Amino acid sequence: MVEHARNSRLSRRSVLVTPAAVAGGAVLSGSASAPEKAGVVRQITLYAEPLPGDLYGYGLAPGEATIPGPLLEIYEGDTLEIELVNNTDKRLSIHAHGVDYDVNSDGSPLNDSFNEPGETRTYTWRSRKQVDIGGNRFLPGTAGYWHYHDHALGNDHGTIGIQKGLYGGLIVRRRGDLIPDRQFTVVFNEMLINNKKAPNTPMFEARQGERVEFVCIGHGNLPHTFHLHAHRWADTRTGMLTGANDPSPVIDNKNLDPGSSFGFQVLAGEGVGPGAWMYHCHVQMHSDQGMVGLFLVRNPDGSMPPGAQAAIDRFRQHHHVAAPQADHSNHHG
Amino acid sequence: MVEHARNSRLSRRSVLVTPAAVAGGAVLSGSASAPEKAGVVRQITLYAEPLPGDLYGYGLAPGEATIPGPLLEIYEGDTLEIELVNNTDKRLSIHAHGVDYDVNSDGSPLNDSFNEPGETRTYTWRSRKQVDIGGNRFLPGTAGYWHYHDHALGNDHGTIGIQKGLYGGLIVRRRGDLIPDRQFTVVFNEMLINNKKAPNTPMFEARQGERVEFVCIGHGNLPHTFHLHAHRWADTRTGMLTGANDPSPVIDNKNLDPGSSFGFQVLAGEGVGPGAWMYHCHVQMHSDQGMVGLFLVRNPDGSMPPGAQAAIDRFRQHHHVAAPQADHSNHHG
Amino acid sequence: MVEHARNSRLSRRSVLVTPAAVAGGAVLSGSASAPEKAGVVRQITLYAEPLPGDLYGYGLAPGEATIPGPLLEIYEGDTLEIELVNNTDKRLSIHAHGVDYDVNSDGSPLNDSFNEPGETRTYTWRSRKQVDIGGNRFLPGTAGYWHYHDHALGNDHGTIGIQKGLYGGLIVRRRGDLIPDRQFTVVFNEMLINNKKAPNTPMFEARQGERVEFVCIGHGNLPHTFHLHAHRWADTRTGMLTGANDPSPVIDNKNLDPGSSFGFQVLAGEGVGPGAWMYHCHVQMHSDQGMVGLFLVRNPDGSMPPGAQAAIDRFRQHHHVAAPQADHSNHHG
Ligand SMILES: [Cu+2]
Ligand SMILES: [Cu+2]
Ligand SMILES: [Cu+2]
Numbered sequence: 001m002v003e004h005a006r007n008s009r010l011s012r013r014s015v016l017v018t019p020a021a022v023a024g025g026a027v028l029s030g031s032a033s034a035p036e037k038a039g040v041v042r043q044i045t046l047y048a049e050p051l052p053g054d055l056y057g058y059g060l061a062p063g064e065a066t067i068p069g070p071l072l073e074i075y076e077g078d079t080l081e082i083e084l085v086n087n088t089d090k091r092l093s094i095h096a097h098g099v100d101y102d103v104n105s106d107g108s109p110l111n112d113s114f115n116e117p118g119e120t121r122t123y124t125w126r127s128r129k130q131v132d133i134g135g136n137r138f139l140p141g142t143a144g145y146w147h148y149h150d151h152a153l154g155n156d157h158g159t160i161g162i163q164k165g166l167y168g169g170l171i172v173r174r175r176g177d178l179i180p181d182r183q184f185t186v187v188f189n190e191m192l193i194n195n196k197k198a199p200n201t202p203m204f205e206a207r208q209g210e211r212v213e214f215v216c217i218g219h220g221n222l223p224h225t226f227h228l229h230a231h232r233w234a235d236t237r238t239g240m241l242t243g244a245n246d247p248s249p250v251i252d253n254k255n256l257d258p259g260s261s262f263g264f265q266v267l268a269g270e271g272v273g274p275g276a277w278m279y280h281c282h283v284q285m286h287s288d289q290g291m292v293g294l295f296l297v298r299n300p301d302g303s304m305p306p307g308a309q310a311a312i313d314r315f316r317q318h319h320h321v322a323a324p325q326a327d328h329s330n331h332h333g
Numbered sequence: 334m335v336e337h338a339r340n341s342r343l344s345r346r347s348v349l350v351t352p353a354a355v356a357g358g359a360v361l362s363g364s365a366s367a368p369e370k371a372g373v374v375r376q377i378t379l380y381a382e383p384l385p386g387d388l389y390g391y392g393l394a395p396g397e398a399t400i401p402g403p404l405l406e407i408y409e410g411d412t413l414e415i416e417l418v419n420n421t422d423k424r425l426s427i428h429a430h431g432v433d434y435d436v437n438s439d440g441s442p443l444n445d446s447f448n449e450p451g452e453t454r455t456y457t458w459r460s461r462k463q464v465d466i467g468g469n470r471f472l473p474g475t476a477g478y479w480h481y482h483d484h485a486l487g488n489d490h491g492t493i494g495i496q497k498g499l500y501g502g503l504i505v506r507r508r509g510d511l512i513p514d515r516q517f518t519v520v521f522n523e524m525l526i527n528n529k530k531a532p533n534t535p536m537f538e539a540r541q542g543e544r545v546e547f548v549c550i551g552h553g554n555l556p557h558t559f560h561l562h563a564h565r566w567a568d569t570r571t572g573m574l575t576g577a578n579d580p581s582p583v584i585d586n587k588n589l590d591p592g593s594s595f596g597f598q599v600l601a602g603e604g605v606g607p608g609a610w611m612y613h614c615h616v617q618m619h620s621d622q623g624m625v626g627l628f629l630v631r632n633p634d635g636s637m638p639p640g641a642q643a644a645i646d647r648f649r650q651h652h653h654v655a656a657p658q659a660d661h662s663n664h665h666g
Numbered sequence: 667m668v669e670h671a672r673n674s675r676l677s678r679r680s681v682l683v684t685p686a687a688v689a690g691g692a693v694l695s696g697s698a699s700a701p702e703k704a705g706v707v708r709q710i711t712l713y714a715e716p717l718p719g720d721l722y723g724y725g726l727a728p729g730e731a732t733i734p735g736p737l738l739e740i741y742e743g744d745t746l747e748i749e750l751v752n753n754t755d756k757r758l759s760i761h762a763h764g765v766d767y768d769v770n771s772d773g774s775p776l777n778d779s780f781n782e783p784g785e786t787r788t789y790t791w792r793s794r795k796q797v798d799i800g801g802n803r804f805l806p807g808t809a810g811y812w813h814y815h816d817h818a819l820g821n822d823h824g825t826i827g828i829q830k831g832l833y834g835g836l837i838v839r840r841r842g843d844l845i846p847d848r849q850f851t852v853v854f855n856e857m858l859i860n861n862k863k864a865p866n867t868p869m870f871e872a873r874q875g876e877r878v879e880f881v882c883i884g885h886g887n888l889p890h891t892f893h894l895h896a897h898r899w900a901d902t903r904t905g906m907l908t909g910a911n912d913p914s915p916v917i918d919n920k921n922l923d924p925g926s927s928f929g930f931q932v933l934a935g936e937g938v939g940p941g942a943w944m945y946h947c948h949v950q951m952h953s954d955q956g957m958v959g960l961f962l963v964r965n966p967d968g969s970m971p972p973g974a975q976a977a978i979d980r981f982r983q984h985h986h987v988a989a990p991q992a993d994h995s996n997h998h999g
Contacts, residue, residue: 586926
């Protein structure tokens with residue numbers, strides 16, 4: 001009944017590459033008064049691999065590549081050293097948004113920063129805190145909902161690598177930020193979500209009241225808008241407001257255009273109850289052609305709420321009914 | 334000379350579904366120290382009807398459907414119960430952005446939430462205030478410039494219903510927010526504004542110095558940018574800044590992509606004087622093909638300022654002169 | 667080796683039309699406590715001229731037109747009187763975003779505000795500070811990263827004038843804002859940057875640690891996203907944060923759609939070191955077809971950092987390798 005086991009597993013927790021920090025109660029409790037800690041250096045190995053269907057993915061171990069790749073997460077101040085193993089026969093790389101890197105870790109052929117087929121290469125990403133320079137001015141820190149992607153497969157801009165699945169989410173968290181119970185990465189890539197089309201798009205699952213974090217990333221050539229039913233967020237760094245007078249708009253629909261990313265946390269089903277809630281691109285033709293998925297909010301005890309299974313069945317059986325003018329020649333493939 | 338009588342009438346005040354609150358002097362005066370009041374429950378009936386030209390609309394009484402539908406407005410904390418009467422021979426629904434609703438009021442076929450032809454069904458929308466959860470964190474409230482639209486006509490995403498006019502604006506106001514003198518809803522829907530093309534797009538009218546509220550909504554398949562001449566606003570929840578150090582950008586051009594909405598208030602003609610000011614999509618081909626209209630700022634006494642009538646005449650007579658490369662085969666239809 | 671001499675010269679400083687203010691130490695030092703000064707009136711003359719390749723440009727003297735036109739800059743409160751000399755055989759105008767102007771300075775044919783061929787006409791732009799109206803509400807001032815463009819060549823919306831180069835940046839600075847060492851205007855106009863395609867797009871140059879200001883403007887018919895490698899900024903009025911609790915997102919990729927503009931300051935190479943850093947549209951097909959350029963961060967002494975010349979050579983020689991599916995029929999023209 002509930003598929004996407006691999007996605008579910010991955011979505012429980014990102015690759016929190018600072019486990020020591022997470023183990024600290026202060027951070028886990030999300031206290032804003034967590035003591036400052038010096039940044040740490042974390043090392044991981046990523047494996048770029050071919051996947052069925054002429055696709056590619058990044059994974060944390062050989063044979064475990066996924067689309068999107070693992071959700072990487074560090075704390076502001078940390079450094080992440082990524083040993084990228086290229087287990088494909090193509091030139092490829094990893095390029096990060098948001099973090100600091102020198103030209104050797106740019107991931108661009110421009111800077112001769114890529115892996116030849118079979119090659120292993122280390123990319124180093126650093127992060128830093130905001131800096132008060134006086135006069136009510138702070139140089140921005142690195143905290144944010146970012147992403148990484150290939151920048152070398154097929155051409156100098158990674159166009160083919162991205163198209164075929166070489167991308168993933170990257171969170172740089174500020175110490176004291178709230179830690180979610182569940183994390184979901186949603187990538188709008190051409191007419192697909194995480195390179196899938198409905199009804200095969202991911203079904204994200206949580207229990208009523210759990211703190212859920214969405215990391216949304218845009219790729220490809222088309223403009224999109226991400227919409228989530230029955231939940232909303234502030235258009236800020238965290239998705240929350242910082243005070244009663246915070247001027248930020250609250251939204252439930254946001255542009256997710258190529259290269260952009262944002263994230264937010266919601267309490268699943270808060271104020272609206274459990275159920276099968278749609279998330280989709282609000283460009284009508286895109287949702288009609290399959291850019292839609294389900295956010296299943298279960299009862300607090302994990303059981304299915306009334307009507308949810310019927311909605312899931314409906315989604316799987318009838319989603320394909322789209323606008324008459326739409327071309328669905330390859331929709332049932 | 335001044336057409337669009339129906340639009341003018343509608344634009345004076347939205348369907349302020351909490352008249353009791355509005356009658357209170359504190360809210361009308363816009364005082365930030367207005368005493369908190371418990372939310373109220375308001376009931377309205379909306380009628381979905383066919384309109385000439387193979388269009389559809391929502392209205393507050395039989396035979397009064399408009400495109401866009403009535404501008405709905407509540408205060409944060411209020412509940413709105415909408416009895417939707419489907420006076421058409423199509424399946425349709427009403428789906429809201431921004432507010433709380435359970436699966437039965439989702440308005441989506443996924444959740445079996447729609448009106449069969451001839452059916453009446455009640456949709457309940459709730460709203461709530463922001464919640465201080467400590468650590469400089471507030472869960473966002475519902476206040477914002479939102480919208481509603483069909484989610485069931487033609488397919489499971491309301492693609493045809495939206496295309497044919499089933500949409501409108503929804504404001505959730507925070508107590509103490511300033512109340513405008515005039516309100517205008519602007520919907521960029523495919524290549525049309527409120528399903529009209531210039532010179533038949535709405536001419537919004539106000540007197541110099543009046544507080545005017547624009548509610549802007551995007552629909553369809555295309556990206557757009559809303560631009561208003563000679564006026565600007567802050568990219569915040571209200572369009573105003575909250576202090577001398579508010580970091581928000583001030584803008585006069587903003588993406589208005591499918592499913593997105595925003596709003597703002599300006600003082601008509603402030604600093605620039607009365608006149609016929611253009612509002613338009615800044616995508617050149619879109620404005621060339623008719624996504625342009627007029628914001629007529631009259632003199633304080635309501636008379637026409639010098640040159641305004643000439644500008645209106647020019648707009649009506651000559652607007653059709655567009656870029657040579659544009660296709661205007663159906664432009665004079 | 668380093669080309670684009672004209673661009674380099676222009677980019678050093680914008681046409682700061684309030685030189686007296688700049689000469690004042692308070693402003694140059696960026697002190698937030700700079701004494702308030704009354705706005706001044708500045709007069710400049712702009713010349714619209716034909717340029718080779720069926721293009722047009724604005725310039726500060728006859729024969730000096732450039733694409734983009736000169737970067738204009740005033741302080742909030744100042745007035746700018748522009749005498750526009752039309753040295754072309756086409757009807758054209760200048761229309762500003764963000765500032766105040768009456769109908770005669772609208773720059774639109776709608777308001778009979780344009781220059782006939784050979785005609786000289788004065789356009790007046792005013793600016794003003796934000797106004798505290800109580801209740802934590804401020805009417806926005808004019809400070810921002812704006813732009814100007816033709817609104818009359820070819821049709822009533824300036825579609826042809828914009829397409830052919832009649833556009834430029836406009837900064838309205840708040841007193842106390844930090845003054846940059848270098849300024850660069852980046853205009854995404856259809857599939858071109860500043861009406862150029864790679865490898866002929868501008869190479870922006872700075873020394874490690876210099877304060878660099880980017881002014882980004884979108885034009886034409888297509889949605890774009892501006893991405894800068896190895897640097898990021900806050901999505902605020904200035905690109906900086908205003909405090910430790912400022913909720914604004916920090917980004918390195920932002921929509922740059924027609925009619926929109928934004929700006930930010932970065933310290934060149936801060937935290938990442940010198941080198942040849944890419945800036946590009948992140949719509950893959952757009953970067954593949956030439957919407958990409960270089961931000962060359964030199965060593966502090968102005969010398970070339972290791973690898974930078976090789977990267978520049980690579981960019982010039984190999985940029986043209988694009989996605990297989992892309993059409994490059996006119997790419998080597
Ligand atoms: Cu989409
Ligand atoms: Cu448009
Ligand atoms: Cu682009």
